[in-house]
Amino acid sequence: MNFRPVPITGVGLVTAAGRGVEPAWEALRAGRSLLAADADPELAGFPPIETARCARIDPESVGADRRAARIMGHHTHMFLAAVHEAMGDASTLPEMAEEDVAFFAGMDSVDPDKDDLVSAVRESEGRVDLGHFFSEGMDAIPPLWPLGLLNAIGFSQTAIQYRWRGENAVFSAGPEATARALCEAADSVGSGKARLALAAGVSGVISARMLARAMRRGAWPQAGGLGEGAGVIRLNQPEIADSSRILGWFKGYSSVRALEKRGGLARAIQESARGTLACAGLKPDDVNLLVIHGEGESRSDNAEAEAISAVFGGHKPWGLATKGVFGHLWGGSPALDLIMAMKALAEGASPPSPATAGGLFRDAAGGSGRDELQNALVLVQGFDGVCAAFVVGKHA
């Protein structure tokens, strides 16, 4: 089944490089890693870690009113900043009803603010006396504290700010959640249920709890550093997209889940890549740029290399990997990778390909390669064996 391509008319990005696509692209093109040893005393008990954190964002700078901002955290601020950029100059958008805007997001877990709980427990003097806790400790918890337990709240706050009332869903957690959000947004616009759709991916905020989760997932410290960030892709119905504002085309997607321990991951990556190419009506040779998942963990990387070799055979696309520069953004990663792929297509230039054993990519020795970049395949590995892939194409 061929997928009807959907135009991408806006993108927004927040990473450790700053707000916007350009600073991220510059860092990536220069191969300048934003990862650094994290000196946060809260993380002192963990093994040393490199992180690429996002600078704090003033919520008022992204249009949040003061009242709403009081119950927003860094997670939501990153989200809002990326949406703010993706929406750009709203006056350029075609007029449409609020219910014609669909909104999907993959959100990493949001932790209730540690400080709130520590204060409350301290007030109750560490006793498991619920009555005492209620009468003494609870006063230390802000009334809207439960909002911190729901990772849909940042999503709802963004919908409120922009008055989006169409189809929506919050998926959680990890890269596969954002992959699902991208698929849903593309389908929503492609099927005509929405005229405009936003797909977002937001990382968690680096904290002791996030590291604890990462350790349990085996995603760290075996793999590379962790990053913070958010990416948003705006899709339009083709009929209402202003051609001069089209940044690229979302051409197809697929996702597959691996359950077999032995060889299952490599097979799932292959199947998701092949399924995506079939969905887009492309052959492996049509792919000029391959954005790898490349998280730095040996099992994952080996499986990915095996799958790439099997899918592409002798064809060598340019290769692109983002995690060495930005860290692993978990829920934010698929959106970041897709946006960087689009930027590479638009620039007609890929940053240096990752060096891999077996030379999977063109010009692995380094250097930007000018080429006729038309189609980029983005590979995603989620938690629990979920693998997804997307194809984005250059706008002619």
Added chain:
Amino acid sequence: MTGSDRRVVITGYGAMTPLGGDVASTFDAAREGRSGIDELRRFDPDKLPCRIAGEVDDAWLASQENGAARRLDKFSTRGVRMMRAAVSQAAQAARLGEVSERKRIGVALGSHGDHPDLEELLRIFPYWKPADGDPLQGGWDIEGLKSRGAYDLMTFFRRKSDVATSVVALDFDCRGPMVSICSACAAGAQAIGESVRLIRDKKADVMVAGGCEAPITYVGFLGFVLLTALVERYETPQSASRPFDRRRNGFVMSEGAGAMILESYEHARARGAGILGEVLGYGDSSDAFRITDMHPRGLGAVFAMKKAIEDARLTPDQVEYINAHGTSTPKNDSTETRAIKEVFGAHAEKIPVSSNKSMIGHTIGAAGAVEAILAVEGMRRSEILPTINYQNRDPKCDLDYVPNETRAQTHRVALSNSFGFGGQNACLCLGGPEIA
């Protein structure tokens, strides 16, 4: 046939609620107008303004847990345990094990992970080492946590919103798409709606869909106390949840799980699966108003209901029953009533509208799934479940709420509403077995 023309039928369902350990016993209790709400037993609620909840009987849960997948038990929080039991019932009814192409079976669940309880927090708290006397600055004593066995708690009391989906996929060997949805009270219904989309788009032939929630921990309960969302004035636990009644003053927190096996009509027919009902349409929307309040005109609710009816290719006058979100909070019930009138016009007066939450309480992420299941079961039995505790007419709530007694009535098309905290709304348009 295009993907969007694919019909999605229900071939099995299961549930675990404060009223019963499965769908039949839950429905039987509900049709008698029994309440599953009682004094809170899970923890001592002394001094809390709300001391009641809808708790699932531990014995029901234990009796349905088999030893076949013990390896998954360590990942299974209370919510996930209930989810596994509900899916097990649904899978058995649908003969899910007979489906050979496991890659075509997906899982979509609404869940938020379990809340930490206060004891866990207190066990971990001593390992927080303040820096320079400031309790809000410092670090975790990881070695201490590890050596005292508290480290696992530290890692695991975190909310793992996709744990239910992962465990169910493993437990029931579902190798297709996996979707975990976190949209508060709309999550269970959204999971069913997303499953319908996946089947229509031919990304899956079969989906395990539903939701679960086990929020009755001190910390989880406290959160809603702080929001003043829970009922605080009631004569008895059983009469506390009173949707659409003038004296309603908050919802009753409950726990539970609901699961449906959804599949394409062709797939179900080809394997000879029994068809219990059909998901005719799905609509979702956002209020985009306030985090803590519904849109005063119920704009998002209106959009969701209209979309679901349109998606089902029906007209409002073909809807014969509405399973309301009906939380028993003052604003929700009057706003939902207003939204129903907006969608159905004069026909609104003729449609029975009832709230299962009057008997079950609010099961948050499970509610949409549990209530959709009861709506379909009602169509199968030609009975409409009542809204119990309806005694005092509210001028702002002036529809037919099926007060206090089950109504015998053949009906073939029903809506099931779910409106999430934060403003996400989902509406399912459901058909009975005759339509399928």
